[in-house]
Amino acid sequence: MALLFKSNIDRADWWRRELNKYIPDLEVRIWPDIGNPDEIEFALCWKMPHGELAKLKNLRAVYSLGAGVDHLLADPDFPRHLPFSRVIDPNLTGRMTEYVVQHVLNHHRFCQTYDAQQRDGVWKEHFAPFASERKVGILGMGALGSGSARALHLLGFDVAGWSKSRKNIEGVESFFGDDQRDAFLARTEILVCLLPLTPETENILNRDLFAKLPKGAAIINAGRGPHLVDEDLIEALDSGHLSGATLDVFRIEPLPADHPFWRHPKIRITPHVASISDPASVAKLVAENIIRTKNGEPLLNAVDPEKGY
Structure with a gap:
């Protein structure tokens, strides 16, 4: 055998x-x-x-x-x-939950901004709202997304999830179906993508989707690289509509040395390690x-x- x-x-x-x-x-x-x-x-x-x-x-x-x-x-x-x-x-879900919580907190507490200030020797305070006042949205509510949503809710965040069908998770608002996706995006300040990669979800993180998020929103992509249209993310960050991004997955892995993501001041990269x-x-x-x-x-x-x- x-x-x-x-x-x-x-x-x-x-x-x-x-x-x-x-x-x-x-x-x-x-x-x-x-x-x-x-x-x-x-x-x-x-x-x-x-x-x-x-x-x-x-x-x-x-x-x-x-x-x-x-x-x-x-x-x-x-x-x-x-x-x-x-x-x-459970261990795979637990590892992803750790990753999502870590980077939601990073964006919530302005860690990328403080990293840049440290490099430049700038002392400037930024006051984050209470977790209950920060709206986090999770695209994809399978095992990984549901686990992350539960943990974020326990930390006090205002959490919603979007999926094809309704999910019943205590403390997590459920949006489902194409008709409810725009409403989900409009209320989401930190967007976490944990969707499976299918023909329907490929390129879903694009300029049209970003425009439906509130100004200053941040994204975390720990789903799949082809979910993201790379040039649209750079455009949204450079325009100021998005405040930052954390990316664990990429269209080409390892990420080529000449890719602009490496040097972008508003992007944090991890090498596909969110959950192994x-x-x-x-x-x-x-x-x-x-x-x-x-x-x-x-x-x-x-x-x-x-x-x-």
Whole structure:
């Protein structure tokens, strides 16, 4: 029984050890050293090169290494007929919640402004409103967005979320559907994007959306790089309509050295680290799905390829 593993982070041996705790006879093969492709029954991967999975004639299931699946569905030869799952894990949600809370607080308390003042030797106070007076909006209310919304509410922020359908989370106002998105944006001073990447959400963070936010709003994109139209963000920051941005995801990763985001004074960059799957936590879930695949049972956290999540 062989599983093909592919990640963009060098932790393959750690994943092998954790998976073998639950399935000792599972042979974990690290791409591109796959051996006989006909022996591979399962694939656990992140950003597998296009066409590679289609070569595996006896593949029985595919498991995304993270919460997102766009990296797999972008492959025109992806085997959409196979059982397919993603990671929904309390630790993954917890890590994203930490990231979102950290950077909402950064924007709320003018940290980018104080960083610039420190570089210039400027002593000037800026008074933030109470958290209850700061309106935070979360685009995308899946597991990651809902976890972040709950934490921000507990800190006292005025939190709302937007999603395709109504969500019932105590203390969090729910906006849903295309008809309610403009109202959601109009009340949002700090916008957090945690949407899945689908044809409907690609380029959603654009000049039209920014114009619907209040002047001085800030954005945090920890969803996917293609959500954001890069030049529209720079334009909105330079005009003063947006006050700042925190970006964890990009169209090209690593972000090219000559990209203007690196040098923009109102942009803070992190290298796609908001939430990373922990082998010690996720291996148990993957092992359970391998057993379910072998038994012909539905996968945990199954993905609908047509919806993209």
